[in-house]
Amino acid sequence: MNSKLLSGLSLALALGACASMPQPNPVLEDARAAVQTAQADPNVNKYAPLDLDRAQKDLSVAEDAAVHHRDAEVAQPAYLATQNARLAQAHAAAKADEARIAAGQAERDQIVLSARTREADNAKASAENAKAVAAVAINQRDQANSQRDQATEETARVQAELDALKATPTPRGLVLTLGDVMFDTGRSELKSGAGRKMDQLAQFLVEHPDRRVQIDGFTDSVGTDSYNEELSQRRADAVKTALISRGVQPSRIGTEGYGKAYPVASNNDSGGRQLNRRVEVVIGGNNGSAIAPRAGL
Amino acid sequence: MPLSKLSRGVAHLARGASLCAAIFIGVAGCATTPIPNEKIAVAKASVQRAEQAGAPEYAPVEMASAREKLARAEKAAADHEAQPATQWAEQSNADAQLAEATAQEKRSRKAAMEQDANLQALRFLAQRSTQPNQ
Numbered sequence: 201m202n203s204k205l206l207s208g209l210s211l212a213l214a215l216g217a218c219a220s221m222p223q224p225n226p227v228l229e230d231a232r233a234a235v236q237t238a239q240a241d242p243n244v245n246k247y248a249p250l251d252l253d254r255a256q257k258d259l260s261v262a263e264d265a266a267v268h269h270r271d272a273e274v275a276q277p278a279y280l281a282t283q284n285a286r287l288a289q290a291h292a293a294a295k296a297d298e299a300r301i302a303a304g305q306a307e308r309d310q311i312v313l314s315a316r317t318r319e320a321d322n323a324k325a326s327a328e329n330a331k332a333v334a335a336v337a338i339n340q341r342d343q344a345n346s347q348r349d350q351a352t353e354e355t356a357r358v359q360a361e362l363d364a365l366k367a368t369p370t371p372r373g374l375v376l377t378l379g380d381v382m383f384d385t386g387r388s389e390l391k392s393g394a395g396r397k398m399d400q401l402a403q404f405l406v407e408h409p410d411r412r413v414q415i416d417g418f419t420d421s422v423g424t425d426s427y428n429e430e431l432s433q434r435r436a437d438a439v440k441t442a443l444i445s446r447g448v449q450p451s452r453i454g455t456e457g458y459g460k461a462y463p464v465a466s467n468n469d470s471g472g473r474q475l476n477r478r479v480e481v482v483i484g485g486n487n488g489s490a491i492a493p494r495a496g497l
Numbered sequence: 498m499p500l501s502k503l504s505r506g507v508a509h510l511a512r513g514a515s516l517c518a519a520i521f522i523g524v525a526g527c528a529t530t531p532i533p534n535e536k537i538a539v540a541k542a543s544v545q546r547a548e549q550a551g552a553p554e555y556a557p558v559e560m561a562s563a564r565e566k567l568a569r570a571e572k573a574a575a576d577h578e579a580q581p582a583t584q585w586a587e588q589s590n591a592d593a594q595l596a597e598a599t600a601q602e603k604r605s606r607k608a609a610m611e612q613d614a615n616l617q618a619l620r621f622l623a624q625r626s627t628q629p630n631q
Contacts, residue, residue, distance in 0.1 A: 234620060279591070280588070283591035283594075285590075286599075287594055287595045287598050290601065290602040294598065297602070298611045299604070300613075301608055304613065306607070308616055
C-alpha cells in the first residue's frame with residue numbers, strides 16, 4: 201500500500217458525505233426500531249394514528265437522506281422520528297387508560313345506581329314489611345285483647361254466678377252446700393224453697409255444658425248407717441232429678457250417698473248435727489273432667 | 498474492497514475535489530437562512546406546557562433534555578447560527594411534547610390503577626350487599 205493511497209483513503213473517510221458507502225447510523229437504527237414498535241402497538245393505531253404518521257414521515261425523510269448519502273441530514277429527522285414514535289405510544293397509552301377510566305366510571309355509576317335502586321326497593325320492602333308486621337301485631341293484640349276481655353268477662357260472670365250460688369273452691373272443684381233446710385226431716389223431697397237455688401244451679405250448668413257436677417249426700421250420726429246412707433243417696437238423687445227437670449243432661453250428673461261420713465261439725469249438739477245434714481254439689485272444671493269421689497278432707 | 502476500485506475512487510475524488518468544495522459551500526450557505534425564531538417560540542411553548550402538565554415530576558429526563566436543547570437553540574440564535582438553532586429548537590420541541598405526553602400517560606395510568614382498585618372494592622361491596630340478609 202503506497203502513501204498516496206493511504207492519504208486518499210483518509211480523505212475519503214473525512215469527507216463522509218462524498219463517500220460511496222452509506223455508514224450505519226445508530227440514530228437512524230433507533231428511529232427505525234422506535235417507529236416499528238409504535239406501528240406494532242394496537243393502541244397507537246387506534247388512538248394516535250396522526251402521531252404515528254408524523255413519526256413515519258420523519259423516518260422516511262431520514263431514510264431518504266441516508267439513501268442519497270446526505271448523511272448530515274439523517275440524524276435530525278431520525279431523532280424526531282424516534283421522539284414522535286415514542287410520543288405516539290405515550291399518547292395512545294394515555295388515551296387507552298382514559299378510555300378505561302371512562303368505562304370504569306360507567307361501571308361505577310351503574311353499581312351506585314343499582315345499589316341506590318336496591319336501597320330504595322329495600323326501604324320500600326321493609327316499609328311494607330313493617331306495615332304488614334304492624335298489621336299482624338295489631339290484629340294479634342286486638343285478638344288477645346278481645347280474648348282477654350272475653351275471658352275476663354267470662355271469669356267475672358262465672359264468678360258472679362258462683363258467688364250467687366255461694367260456692368266454695370275446694371281441690372275437687374267448687375262446692376255448693378245445700379243445707380238441711382231444703383229437706384224435711386227424714387224426707388228426700390226438696391222443699392219448695394229450694395227451687396230458686398236449683399234454678400240458679402241448673403242455669404249455671406246449662407250455660408256451661410262443659411262442666412260436670414257431682415252431688416254428694418250426707419247425714420248426721422243419728423240412726424243406722426244403712427238408713428243414713430240410703431237417705432243421703434235419695435237426697436242426692438232428688439237434687440239430680442231437680443237439675444234434670446231444669447234441662448241439665450243426666451250424664452253430666454253424678455250422685456253419691458255417704459251417710460254420716462265426712463261430718464263438717466260435731467254430732468254432739470243439734471247445731472252441729474244440722475250442719476252435717478247436707479247435700480254438697482261439686483261443680484267440675486270447665487274442661488269437662490270427672491270429679492274425684494269424696495276422700496278424706 | 499478491491500484495491501483497483503479503491504484506486505479508481507481516490508482518483509475520482511481527486512478529480513472531484515472541486516465538486517466537494519462546492520457542496521460544502523452549499524451547506525455553509527444554510528447559515529444565511531433566517532434565524533428560526535418561530536421554531537424557538539414553538540419549542541418554548543411546548544416546554545412550558547410540559548412543565549404545567551407535570552412533566553418535571555413524571556418525565557424528568559425528557560423534560561431536562563427539552564430545556565437544555567431550548568437553551569442551546571436560544572444561544573445558537575443569539576450567535577446567529579441559524580442551522581444549529583433550528584435543529585436544537587426542533588429537538589427541544591419534540592422532547593417537550595414527549596415529556597408532556599409521558600406525564601399525561603403516567604397520570605392516566607395512575608388514575609386508571611386507582612380506579613381499578615376502587616372499582617374492585619365497589620364490585621365486592623355491591624356483590625356482598627346483593628346477598629340475602631342473614
